[in-house]
Amino acid sequence: MRTIDQIKESIAADFMKNETVAGLFGFPAGDNFTTHFSKVSIINILFYVFASAAWVLERLFEAHKSEVEARIEEIIPHRAKWYKSKVLEFMKDKVLIPDTDCYDTTDMKAEAIAAAHVVKYATADENKDTSIVTIKVAGEEAGHRCRLSDEVETQLEGYLAEIKDAGVRINLVNADADTFNCSVDIYYNAMLLPENVQRACEAAIRNYIENLPFNGEYTNMALIDTLQEVEGVKIAEFRQATTVAAGAATVTTIDARHVPAAGYFRAGQITLTMKAYERV
Structure with missing residues (x-):
């Protein structure tokens, strides 16, 4: 948005460029406004008044635009990213203002508001074939992603049922992390202790x-790229990576890439076969 001074400068610049005006006042067309008109001159004061009126008008139009966009947003079906943002706004043990999708936090302190926002991670994706919006969520504990409690999950389901668009089906995924396992051959610099390089590789993974x-x-490529950055690693040769979703019995072999069912991983069994590097 333009300031009053910016609007006034624009008016003054156009005024100074006008050849007819320049002839009447006796200055070269395009000359500097402040060179010929002081701050207390009638022309300068009039321009300020005009600029102030224009500034108010622009603010009114901007406010009207925001109101129209907000109204349109309420009327049209929401996109997946809206569901993500609303899930992150969910507040534990709080109820919505009647007939809205917002909470009344007027009497809440910042610490209480932060504590009620228990959903720390969220994503939403729509299946184009089934029109189901899958929402994955996770909390955080001791700096690590974690599953939300059953009580919070129930509250979140009620919250989503209240705010969702009519006819939209939601699949809420609140699960423990998928377990990631891998096997890699590490060819390390023989001048270093293999156990030190191994610990560094495990930490990097x-x-x-x-x-x-x-x-x-x-x-898999990014995993190898990560290991190649570890000091002492000459070659990192990928063998296998597998994953198991929480509560599942099926072990999935990762072929090139994989998105965790829960939305996040925890490292499981990391098998590193250490081999001293020898130049051929």
Whole structure:
């Protein structure tokens, strides 16, 4: 949005460019306004009044635009990203203002508001074939992603039922982390102790796996790229990676890439076969 001074400068610039005006006042067309008109001149005061009126008018139009956009947003079906943002706004043990999708936090302190926002991670995706919106969520405990409690999950389901668009079906996923396992051959610099390189590799794998963006995609290539950055690693040769969703009995072999069912991983069995690197 333009300020009053910016609007006034624009008016003055157009005024100074006008050749007819320049002839009447006796200055070269396009000259500087402040060179010929002081702050207390009638022309300068009039321009300020005009600029102030224009500024108010622009603010009114902007307010009207925002109201119209908000009304349209209420009328049209919401997109998946709206559901994500609303889930992150969910507040534990709080009820919505009647006939709205908002909470009354007027009498709440910032600490209480932060404590009620228990959903720390969320993502929403719509299946185009079934028109089901799948929402994955997770909380946080001791700096790690975790499953929300059963009580919170029940409250969240009630919240979603209240705010969702009519006819929209929601699949809420609130689960423990998928377990990630992998096997890699590490060819290490023989001048270093293999156990030190191994510990560094294990830490790098855990850091990569457990800090992927929520519902982000794991790739075997990125895992190897991560290991190649570890000091002492000459070659990292990928063998296998598998994953198991929480509560599932089926072990899934990861072929190139994988998105965790829960939206996040925890590192499980990391098998590193250490081999001293020898130049051929």
